[in-house]
Amino acid sequence: MLLGSLTLSCALQVNQGNMPGIQSTFLAMDTEEGVEVVWNELLFTDKKAFKAHEEKIKTMFEQLVLVDHPNIVKLHKYWLDVKDSKARVIFITEYVSSGSLKQFLKKTKKNHKAMNARAWKRWCTQILSALSFLHSCEPPIIHGNLTSDTIFIQHNGLIKIGSVWHRVFANALPDDLRSPIRIEREELRNLHFFPPEYGQKADGTAVDIFSFGMCALEMAVLEIQTNGDTRVSEEAIVRARHSLDDPNMREFILSCLTLNPDKRPTANNLLFHRVLFEVHSLKLLAAHCFINNQYLMPENVVEEKIKELDLNMVMAEIRREGRPGAQWRYSEVSFLELDKFLEDVRNGIYPLMNFAVSRPHALPRALSQPPEDTQKAKTPTPEPFDVETRKVVQMQCNMELNEDKTQWHLTLLLILEDKLHRQLSYDLLPTDNSKDLATELVHYGFIHEDDCEKLANFLENAFHKYRSPPL
Numbered sequence: 484m485l486l487g488s489l490t491l492s493c494a495l496q497v498n499q500g501n502m503p504g505i506q507s508t509f510l511a512m513d514t515e516e517g518v519e520v521v522w523n524e525l526l527f528t529d530k531k532a533f534k535a536h537e538e539k540i541k542t543m544f545e546q547l548v549l550v551d552h553p554n555i556v557k558l559h560k561y562w563l564d565v566k567d568s569k570a571r572v573i574f575i576t577e578y579v580s581s582g583s584l585k586q587f588l589k590k591t592k593k594n595h596k597a598m599n600a601r602a603w604k605r606w607c608t609q610i611l612s613a614l615s616f617l618h619s620c621e622p623p624i625i626h627g628n629l630t631s632d633t634i635f636i637q638h639n640g641l642i643k644i645g646s647v648w649h650r651v652f653a654n655a656l657p658d659d660l661r662s663p664i665r666i667e668r669e670e671l672r673n674l675h676f677f678p679p680e681y682g683q684k685a686d687g688t689a690v691d692i693f694s695f696g697m698c699a700l701e702m703a704v705l706e707i708q709t710n711g712d713t714r715v716s717e718e719a720i721v722r723a724r725h726s727l728d729d730p731n732m733r734e735f736i737l738s739c740l741t742l743n744p745d746k747r748p749t750a751n752n753l754l755f756h757r758v759l760f761e762v763h764s765l766k767l768l769a770a771h772c773f774i775n776n777q778y779l780m781p782e783n784v785v786e787e788k789i790k791e792l793d794l795n796m797v798m799a800e801i802r803r804e805g806r807p808g809a810q811w812r813y814s815e816v817s818f819l820e821l822d823k824f825l826e827d828v829r830n831g832i833y834p835l836m837n838f839a840v841s842r843p844h845a846l847p848r849a850l851s852q853p854p855e856d857t858q859k860a861k862t863p864t865p866e867p868f869d870v871e872t873r874k875v876v877q878m879q880c881n882m883e884l885n886e887d888k889t890q891w892h893l894t895l896l897l898i899l900e901d902k903l904h905r906q907l908s909y910d911l912l913p914t915d916n917s918k919d920l921a922t923e924l925v926h927y928g929f930i931h932e933d934d935c936e937k938l939a940n941f942l943e944n945a946f947h948k949y950r951s952p953p954l
Contacts, residue, residue: 510578519580520559524719525572528578534571537563544574547648549932550624553831554613555873556635556645579645582640584698585631592705600729602640603702604759605832610634611759612697612834617647618688627685629694630676631701633845641832668751674705675715680744689744692753696739703727703736731758763835770828771835778877778937785825789818829900871925874935875901877940882949885910891949895942897930905929917942 490778511522527533557887561574617624627650639733679695680686701792704723709715727733735758794814801809877898883892891911898904924930
C-alpha cells in the first residue's frame with residue numbers, strides 16, 4: 484500500500500485493537516488506494532528524550548512494517564512529527580470494519596444462537612496460526628494483550644489479531660520514553676485474560692497461550708458471566724469450563740489455562756491437538772499449491788480452463804466389484820463456489836499450519852536488544868522506502884537486444900493481488916544476475932519480500948530462454 488495521500492476523518496474516532504499507549508485512533512481514507520485505514524498517534528511529551536532515541540524508534544518501526552501475516556492486522560506506514568516541546572509518532576494500520584470478537588459473541592448470544600463447533604475450530608486455528616508465526620520469530624514476539632477485544636472477525640470469517648505491536652513498543656523503548664505506554668491490564672473486565680506471571684521479567688510466550696485459552700473458552704460459551712461485577716471471578720470461569728460438553732474441547736482449553744507456564748503447550752503444538760487437527764483435504768492442499776504458484780499462470784487461468792472443459796467429462800471415478808461404481812463429472816462442480824474457496828484460501832481463512840515446519844522468522848536485533856547508550860555516536864539513518872505489502876499474482880517479461888545487438892533490454896510486467904499493473908524497464912549489464920535484481924526490487928519497494936525468490940527464479944528462466952543460442 485503506497486498511502487501517498489491520506490484523508491483524515493477526525494470526526495470519527497475508532498477503537499480498533501484496544502491498544503494501550505495509543506492516545507488517538509482515527510478512521511482515515513487512503514485516497515490513492517481507495518481503502519479505509521486507521522490513523523494512530525503516540526504522543527511523547529519529553530521532546531529532548533525523544534530526539535535522543537529518534538534513530539532507534541525509526542529502526543523499530545521500519546522493521547515492524549515487515550511483520551506480515553494474513554491473521555495479523557497490518558502496520559502499513561509510519562512517520563515522526565516533532566514540533567515545539569512535543570513529539571509524536573503517527574502510524575497507519577489496516578482497518579477491520581466488521582468488529583471485535585467480543586462484539587460478535589454478544590450479538591450471537593443476544594440472538595439466542597449457540598456457537599457452531601466448526602466455526603470455533605476454524606477461528607482457533609487462525610488465532611494459533613498468527614501466534615505460532617509471532618512466537619517462531621527470532622527473538623519471539625510476545626503479543627501480551629490478547630483478549631476478545633483485540634481479535635477481529637471479517638465478514639468472510641477471516642480472523643485478524645490487533646494490538647500486536649504494544650509489547651514490542653514497551654520492550655524496545657528506553658525507560659525515559661515509556662511514559663506514554665500505559666499498562667495493558669488497566670481494564671478490570673479483561674484481567675482474567677492474563678496469567679499470574681504476567682508482567683514479571685521471566686514471562687514469555689506462555690502468556691499468550693493462557694490468554695488464547697481464555698479467548699477459546701469465551702468463544703465456546705459466548706460469554707463468561709460476571710454476576711454484575713466489573714471483574715470476571717474465578718468462580719465464573721470454573722462454571723464456564725464445566726458447561727463445556729465436549730471433553731476434548733475442555734481438555735484443550737484447560738491445558739492452556741494451566742497456572743504453571745512451563746506446563747502450557749506451544750501454539751504450534753496446539754494445532755496438533757485432537758480437537759483441531761485434521762488431515763487436510765486434497766482440495767485444500769491443491770488450492771494452496773495453486774495460490775502459491777499463481778504468479779506463473781495467466782490472470783484469468785481458472786476462467787479460461789473452464790471454457791476448455793467438456794462438462795460431461797468424468798473427472799473422478801470409483802470402481803466397485805459386483806456393484807455399480809460412482810462417477811463425478813465436471814458438470815457437478817460449482818465453479819462459483821470454487822472461486823469463493825480460492826479467495827478464502829488466499830485471504831488466510833484456511834491455513835495449512837498443521838503441517839508447517841516451525842521455523843524461526845528473523846526479527847531485527849533493534850527490536851530485542853536493550854537501548855543503546857545515548858552517548859555513543861549515531862550514524863544517520865536514510866529515509867525508508869515504502870514497503871510493498873501486496874503479493875504478485877502474475878509475472879510476464881520480454882527481452883530484446885538494442886539496435887547494435889550489444890545489450891539486452893528487459894521489460895517486466897508485474898500484476899499485484901489488487902489488480903495493479905506495474906511495468907518496469909531496465910538495460911541489463913553483463914554482471915547482472917536474477918537474484919540481485921529481485922533483491923533490488925524488494926529494497927526499492929516494487930515487490931513484497933516474499934516474492935523475491937519467485938521473481939529471481941522467474942528471471943533466471945527468462946535469461947536462459949532469451950540468452951541461450953538457438954539449436
